Amino acid sequence: MIVLGINYSSHDAAIALIKDGEVVFACEEERLNREKHTKKFPAQALKKCMEYTGVRLEDIDYIAFFINPKLQYKIIIWNLIQAFPKSIFYIPYGISIIRKRYKMTSILKNKINNSNLPPILYVNHHIAHAASAFFLSPFERAAILTIDGRGEYETTTISHGIGTSIKKLFSIKYPHSIGYLYSMVTKYLGFKPQHDEYKVMGLSAYGRPIFCKEFRKIITLDEKRGFRLNLEYFDHHYKHGNNRKLFSKKFVKEFGPPRMPHEPITQRHKDIAFALQKVTEEAILHLAKIAKNLTSEENLCMAGGVALNSVANAKLIDSKIFKKIFIQPAANDAGTSVGSALYIHYQKSKHFRKNLGIKDVYWGPSFSEKEIELTLIRYKDEIKIEKLRDPEKKAANFIHNGHIVGWFQGKMEFGPRALGNRSILASPTDPKMKDIINKKVKFREDFRPFAASILSEYADKFFECDSIGEHLYPFMLATVKVKPEVADKIPAVLHIDKTSRIQVVDKDINPPFWNLINEYFKLSGIPLILNTSFNTKGEPIVCTPNDAIQTFLNSNLDYIILGNFLIGRL
Numbered sequence: 001m002i003v004l005g006i007n008y009s010s011h012d013a014a015i016a017l018i019k020d021g022e023v024v025f026a027c028e029e030e031r032l033n034r035e036k037h038t039k040k041f042p043a044q045a046l047k048k049c050m051e052y053t054g055v056r057l058e059d060i061d062y063i064a065f066f067i068n069p070k071l072q073y074k075i076i077i078w079n080l081i082q083a084f085p086k087s088i089f090y091i092p093y094g095i096s097i098i099r100k101r102y103k104m105t106s107i108l109k110n111k112i113n114n115s116n117l118p119p120i121l122y123v124n125h126h127i128a129h130a131a132s133a134f135f136l137s138p139f140e141r142a143a144i145l146t147i148d149g150r151g152e153y154e155t156t157t158i159s160h161g162i163g164t165s166i167k168k169l170f171s172i173k174y175p176h177s178i179g180y181l182y183s184m185v186t187k188y189l190g191f192k193p194q195h196d197e198y199k200v201m202g203l204s205a206y207g208r209p210i211f212c213k214e215f216r217k218i219i220t221l222d223e224k225r226g227f228r229l230n231l232e233y234f235d236h237h238y239k240h241g242n243n244r245k246l247f248s249k250k251f252v253k254e255f256g257p258p259r260m261p262h263e264p265i266t267q268r269h270k271d272i273a274f275a276l277q278k279v280t281e282e283a284i285l286h287l288a289k290i291a292k293n294l295t296s297e298e299n300l301c302m303a304g305g306v307a308l309n310s311v312a313n314a315k316l317i318d319s320k321i322f323k324k325i326f327i328q329p330a331a332n333d334a335g336t337s338v339g340s341a342l343y344i345h346y347q348k349s350k351h352f353r354k355n356l357g358i359k360d361v362y363w364g365p366s367f368s369e370k371e372i373e374l375t376l377i378r379y380k381d382e383i384k385i386e387k388l389r390d391p392e393k394k395a396a397n398f399i400h401n402g403h404i405v406g407w408f409q410g411k412m413e414f415g416p417r418a419l420g421n422r423s424i425l426a427s428p429t430d431p432k433m434k435d436i437i438n439k440k441v442k443f444r445e446d447f448r449p450f451a452a453s454i455l456s457e458y459a460d461k462f463f464e465c466d467s468i469g470e471h472l473y474p475f476m477l478a479t480v481k482v483k484p485e486v487a488d489k490i491p492a493v494l495h496i497d498k499t500s501r502i503q504v505v506d507k508d509i510n511p512p513f514w515n516l517i518n519e520y521f522k523l524s525g526i527p528l529i530l531n532t533s534f535n536t537k538g539e540p541i542v543c544t545p546n547d548a549i550q551t552f553l554n555s556n557l558d559y560i561i562l563g564n565f566l567i568g569r570l
Contacts, residue, residue, distance in 0.1 A: 001349050002059055004049075004118075005341030006108070007066040007333050009100070011037045011194055014330075014414075015045040016337035016363075017053055018345050021354060023136075025049045026363040026414040028334045031543035037195055041111040048365050060118045064344040065104065066336035068122040071152035072098045075174055079237050086238040093240040123340040125151025126304070127159075127166060129331075132339025133301035134161035135346065137326040138357030138471060143295040145287055148304035148333075149179030149194070156226060158291045161301065164346040164353060169294045172226045175237035178283055178306050181219055184234060184246035185276045189269050190259035193246060200273045201311055202448055203265070205497045207274025214254060215275040221286045265447070281312045288321045298323040303339070307331040308416065310501045313478040317469040325468055329361045329475040330415030338414075359509050361475070362421060364412030367545055372563050375545040382553065384568040391561045392512055396519030398559055399427050399529060404441055406534050406560030406567075408548045409512050413541075417476040418533035419503055420453060420513035422541050422548075424557065426492065426530040427520075428452060433492035433530060440556040444537040451476050452493035453503040454528035455517050462486050462528065463502055473504040492530050503531060 005016040016026040027049065029035075029042035050056065076094040100107075105120050123131075129146040144159040144166065155177035158170040183193035186200050218233050231237060233251040235244055245258075252258065259269055288300065300322040307313070307327050316325060328335050345351075376385050388394050391409075398405050404426045413419045424441065426433050438446050452463075459465050463480040465473060472478040479499040482490070493500045507514040521527040534542045536555050542548045545562050552560045552567060560567045 001061050001345055002055060003062045003064055003341040003345050004060050005064045005066070005337035005339070006042065007337040007340075008041050008108075008111075009039060009104075010067070010333050011039055012332050012334040013038050013040060013042045013045075014334040014337040015042045015049050016341050017049050017055060018338070018341040019055075021342070021345050021349070021351060023338060023358075023363050025053050026330070026338055026361075027365065027412070028414070028540070030540040031364065031412065034540060034547070036538060036540045043111065046112070052365060057112070057114055057117065062118055062344050062348065063108070063120045064340035065108070065120060065122045066128045066333065066340045067125045068152055069098070069102050069104050070122070071124065072102075074153035075150070079175060089238060121344050123343050125336065126154050126157040126171070127168070127343060128336035128339035129303040130157065130159045130161070130166050130168075130301070130339070131343035132335040133303035133326065133328040133331070134159075134166060135164075135342040135353065136328055136338070136358045137299075137301045139299040139301065139324070139326065140356065141297060142299040142301045142326070143291040143297040143322070144301045145291050146302070146304040147178050147284065147287065147306035149177055149183060150174045155179060156287065158287070158294055160295045160297070164351070166343070170226070170290065175231060175234065176227065176229045178219075178227070178280060179304070180234070180236050180246070181229060182276065182280060182306065184236065184251075185272065187245065188247045188251065188255070188258045189273060190261045190263060197305075198308070199445065199448065201277060201309055202495070203270055204273040204277035204311070205495050206447060207270040207272070208267075209274060209278065210271050211255070211275035212278050215279045219279050219283060221283060223290075226287055226290060227283050277311060280306070280309065281315045284309075284312050284316060285319050285321070288316060288319070292321050300325045301327070303328040303331045303335060305332045308477070310477055310479050311499075313469070313472060314480065314499070317466050317472070317478060320468065323468060324471065326357075326471045327475075327477045329417065329477065332416065334415065357471070361414045361419070362411040362510075363414040365543060366411040367563070369563055372545045372565060375549065376562075376565060376567075379549050382570065383549065384570055386566040386568070388561070388564050388566050391564055391566070392516040393519045394566060395425065395516050395561050396523060399425055399520055400523040402427060402430060403558040404437060404556075406548060406552060406557050407513075407516070408534065408542065408545065408560060408562045412543055415475075417503075418531065418541055419475065420505065420510050420531065422534040422543070423453075424532045424534050425516075427524070428490040428493040428528055428530045429524065429526060431491040437530075437532065442532065442536055443555070449495040449501070450493055450530050450532050451503060452490065452500045452528045453505050453513070453517060453531040455514065455521065456504045456506045458527040459502065459504045462490070463500065465504075473502055474506065474509070476501050476503045489526060490528065493528070
C-alpha cells in the first residue's frame with residue numbers, strides 16, 4: 001500500500017510518501033521554494049517525490065491530509081464560549097476558514113492538476129501528530145502527548161498507543177494553548193511568532209526568575225483540565241489578521257511595552273523569556289504526569305511544535321516520569337504529513353508494524369556527482385573547484401585549522417535540525433567561534449547557541465547523558481549538561497548555562513559524518529564538532545547544490561564540500 005501524506009494551508013507545508021508502512025520520501029516545501037515555514041501547496045516537494053521514488057499518482061492508494069475540515073467549526077464554538085461577547089467579531093473570520101477547508105478536496109485536485117485522484121482522507125490534526133510519534137517510535141505501546149498551537153480546535157492531547165491503534169484519552173481545547181502562550185511572548189519580545197520561538201528558548205538562559213510568580217497567574221495547572229490560560233492576557237481568541245497582537249493591554253500594563261524588532265534586548269526581556277520557559281516546562285511535566293496516570297505506560301511519545309523545545313525535553317528526562325522517551329524529529333506541522341499517511345496506512349491495511357523505531361530522518365532529495373558537476377560549471381568563474389579523494393579528512397583538517405566549512409552530502413534531513421548532511425561545521429575549541437559564526441556567517445543574534453555533534457562512543461564522556469533520552473540525542477532534541485572537567489575544551493558548543501543540544505552520531509547510520517568527526521578527533525583529541533544548519537538568517541536549510549553555492553557566495557564561509565568537490569574562493 002502506498003499513501004501520500006500532505007500538510008498544506010498551515011505553516012511548514014510538506015509531502016511524505018509511505019510505502020508498506022515505511023517512509024520512503026519526506027520533504028518540506030520550504031527547502032525547494034526557499035520561503036521559510038511556507039504555507040504554499042508543496043508542489044515542488046511533490047514533484048521531487050515523484051522523481052525520486054518513481055511513484056506515479058496512479059500508483060497511490062490514498063492521499064492523507066493533516067487536518068479534518070469537518071471539525072473546524074468547533075473552534076468558533078469554543079471561542080464563543082471562552083471570549084463572549086468579544087468573540088462575536090471572530091465569527092466571520094472563523095467561517096472563512098471553515099469554507100476554505102470544506103473546499104479542500106477540490107482545492108487539492110486543482111493544485112495537483114489531476115481530477116482522477118485516489119481517495120483523499122482527512123486525519124484529525126492531533127491524531128496525525130500522535131501517529132507520527134508513535135508509529136515511528138521503538139515502542140510497542142506508549143503514552144502519547146501532543147502539544148502545539150492548535151489543530152482543528154484542540155491544542156493538547158493525550159493518547160494511548162498499542163500496536164497499530166491510537167486511542168485519544170484526553171484533550172485541551174482552544175484557546176487554551178501552550179503553543180499560543182509561547183508565540184504570544186515571542187511576538188511581545190520582538191520576534192516572529194510561529195518562526196522564532198527557539199530564539200526565545202535560547203534567550204531564556206540569560207534570564208532571572210523574577211517574573212515566574214506573575215507568569216504562574218497567566219497559565220495555571222489543573223489536575224482535571226490540564227492547564228488553563230488567563231485569557232485576559234491574550235487576544236488570539238477574538239482578534240485576527242493585523243488586529244491581533246496575541247498579547248493584550250493587560251499584559252503590556254503588567255510587563256511593560258513590547259520590544260520592537262530593531263530595539264536592543266534588555267535584561268527585562270531576558271527575564272520574561274526565563275519565566276515563559278519555566279512555566280512551559282512546568283506545564284509539560286504536569287501533562288506528562290497526567291499521561292502517565294491515564295495510561296500506566298513506561299514509555300512516552302511526543303509530537304507537536306512544543307515538543308521541539310529541547311530545554312523542556314531535558315527537564316522531562318530529568319523528571320524520570322517515564323523510563324524512555326521518543327520525540328518525532330519533525331515534531332512540527334511538517335511531520336503531520338508523515339503522521340497522517342502512517343495513520344491511514346494502519347487504518348486501511350490492518351498490517352502489524354514490521355519495524356519498530358527509526359534510525360535516521362534522511363528522507364529528502366539527494367544529488368548525484370553528475371548533478372553537482374553541472375551546477376558547478378555554472379559558477380566556474382566565481383569559485384575555485386577541486387575534486388577530492390577523501391572529503392572527510394579534508395574537512396577535518398580545515399576545521400582543525402580554524403576554518404568554517406559547509407558540508408553537503410547524501411539525502412537531505414527531514415525536520416528542522418541539520419544532522420550532518422546539510423550542515424555548517426567548525427571547531428568547538430575556539431571560544432571566539434560562536435561569535436564569528438553568528439556575526440559573519442549566519443548573520444543572526446549573538447546570544448544564539450550551537451549544537452555539538454559527537455561520536456556515539458564518547459557522548460557520555462563529555463556530557464551527562466541519560467538513558468531515558470537515548471532516542472532523543474541522535475536528533476538534537478534535548479539539551480544536556482557538559483561534564484565540568486571538559487567544559488573548557490569545547491566552549492564554542494556550550495550555552496551560557498553550560499549545556500549543549502547534542503547530536504550523537506553513530507557510524508552505522510551516517511558513515512561519512514562519523515568519519516569526518518573521527519578524523520577531527522585524531523587531529524585534536526576532541527571527538528565532537530560544532531554543527532549548525534547550512535543556511536543564513538531567515539533562509540531555509542539548503543537543499544540543492546545551487547542553494548549551497550548561493551549561501552557560500554552570500555556569507556563568509558571559508559569552504560564548502562559538495563559530495564566529493566571542494567569549493568573555495570577565487
